[in-house]
Amino acid sequence: MLLSIKNLHASINGKEILKGIDLDVNQGEVHAIMGPNGTGKSTLASVIAGREVFDVTSGEVIYKGRNLLKLAVEERAREGIFLGFQYPVEIPGVSITNFMRTAVNEVRKFKGLDPLGGGAFLKLMEEKKKLVELTSNLANRSVNEGFSGGEKKKNEIFQMAMLEPTLAILDETDSGLDIDALRVVANGVNKLRTKDNAFMVITHYQRLLDYIIPDFVHVLFEGKIVKSGSKELALELEEKGYDWIRKEQRDNGIAG
């Protein structure tokens, strides 16, 4: 198993957001995490990536057989965890090329590989740009500075292609995208899917899942996964809306 989350509780400023998450992810799988706003989807992504503002109060996360919670943010990244950000931050004056080259070479160093030279790096970049259909001259611009919403998200997918993660978590990568950009993002993910890596796709809407076919769909509600199923669950959600989940939870007497 690639990732195993057991009874994970996490809070921010004393407020509990995740209230006992259980989730197993195997290599080769795509998991869609759905749910209404404010139920902890992004928190789950941040906790897996190691963001310090969140306190893990109980539970465990095992990744590649190791206690993930003990690793620093960059160690998790070098071990193959990638987070596609919902709101990628701007870093003025740092070109994407320079940024990516630093990142790729840090990961290579960790793996005991020599850093890529300028030419080899450029070649890799061209290849990956093509793969994710990044046609614009994005790479020469400063990281996310002045990017449109769509450009930011494409840039995240491009970075994912460069870093070739084992576990990629895409945090609402589809939000704010027009249909063309959505297709580009989805195609990128599909091309990068292999039997050795896994994806967690966090989304509000079913429409992304028209392009990225998930193996499993989980519904996160009030800090817990309340329903899991196949891709049909997403369609059902789309049809019935999240009120359906709310009602069901109420009926079960769990939440209000």
Add this chain to the structure above:
Amino acid sequence: MRYRMQDTGYGMRDTGCRMTAQVKMHESRSAGMSILVWNGIGIRFFPTFVSDPRIEKICVTKQVLEYLNDLSLQGQLVIMESDPDNIINEVTQSDYKYGFVTEIETEYAPIGLSEDTVRYISLKKNEPEFMLEYRLKAFRHWLTMKVPEWAHLDIPPIDFQDIYFYAAPKKKKQYESLDQVDPELLATFDKLGISLEEQKKLAGVAVDAVIDSVSVKTTFSETLSKYGIIFCSMSEAIQNHPDLVKQYLGSVVPYTDNYYASLNSAVFSDGSFCYIPKGVRCPVELSTYFRINAANTGQFERTLIVADEGAYVSYMEGCTAPQRDENQLHAAVVEIVAMKDASVKYSTVQNWYPGDKSGKGGIYNFVTKRGICKGSNSKISWTQVETGSAITWKYPSCILLGDNSVGEFYSVAVTNNHQQADTGTKMLHLGKNTKSTIISKGISAGKSNNSYRGLVRISRNAANSRNYSQCDSLLLGSACGAHTWPYIQVENKSSIVEHEATTSKISEDQLFYCQQRGMDAESAIGLIVNGYAKEVLKQLPMEFAVEAQKLLSISLEGSVG
């Protein structure tokens, strides 16, 4: 191993610790000629370049090659290598890299400062009478002056009687070949990245190394003299070009200017002199490396650059010093004169020993740098990257006397641990339609204090003048300080002055983003800071930009966590 650069057909080959590149010269930017100032004394020439009308052989360090790579990545130049093995080596290391001391027999003036010291120095240098008089006038004036206390700096009192004001390598003999040069000295050059051994090999010509203030005939100085360019040590200039020295020395920074400039005028030991004649565009970068080696010595260099009508020169200086527990004083003066239509670009990467993490030791860098745009349409551009020194007190300035003249100041000042910096510029607009630009980026970390202090004065007659100032401060951590003191005086109604200032911190979001991509906090900060300073760094000549980028990262190591 062979390297090929796409597009331009550049070829490179590895020659051990340095690389040679055959480059078709589109412009003369990356050419170079260097001088080393040792304890303020003794100047040596190094051709870093051998010239041929069309093909130039450049000796570049690996860092330069790496920089070329970076350039290429920005789409300007592409280097393709067939063997990626050792192009890029990680150079980053957290300790001060230049903290070594070279064991060389040194001759000192008697310790302390008096008229006798001044006479001793002048005598040692075999100076003409006018120089001794100049020095004595300066010294007598200095005695009447008080230590300036207006800067936002905490400067412990300096005991001038406990400093050697003159320290020169002892050997006085002229060498015929490199074999006769003190191997210790050669090793030092290597560490500083100026290997004579290799220069010689590369150049395929005999390079005479001469210790102590006697200049060397090289293919390079011949090239320069072909253009009528004078580039030599100040001592030589005083001997060989006394009229020029007499005319310009002290014409921009008079010996009465300020406490440290007066002191310098009295006891300066050496420095460089550069004269570019009318209409000549200096085909190579000129550079000087300053090195303090001996203990308990002060370093007082004097640099004078004169660009005659229509001339152009780009000049670089680099500074390093050994790691010592006591503080050492460095009080230099740089004067630049730009005549009508002349343009001077002056770049500094200052990396004097900053002291250790607890604030012990380090250089006091009290420097007066000023240029005058004397003729119309002249231009002086200062670029500085200040990462070293325990205390920095420095305001490279421009007097914009000629109509339509232009002054520029680009600065990155980094302070970490207990470093203090009070640095900025003065732009004095006297001529009509004069323009000045100030871009200052301060970065403070640790318990340091970093101040920008800048004066923009537009006089009554300087109609239609413009200034744009941008002063940004970046704080790392919460124990450091950043301050901005802009002084703006505008005395006419047709001029426009703009001042923008920001203070920011590296955000948690930026750090997390970088770390999530696999970078540790320190390399993330290095990256973010280099991005922040990019506007200034891009003003630097290529060789310097690489060094500066590395320095920024190194200087800030240990500033997080």
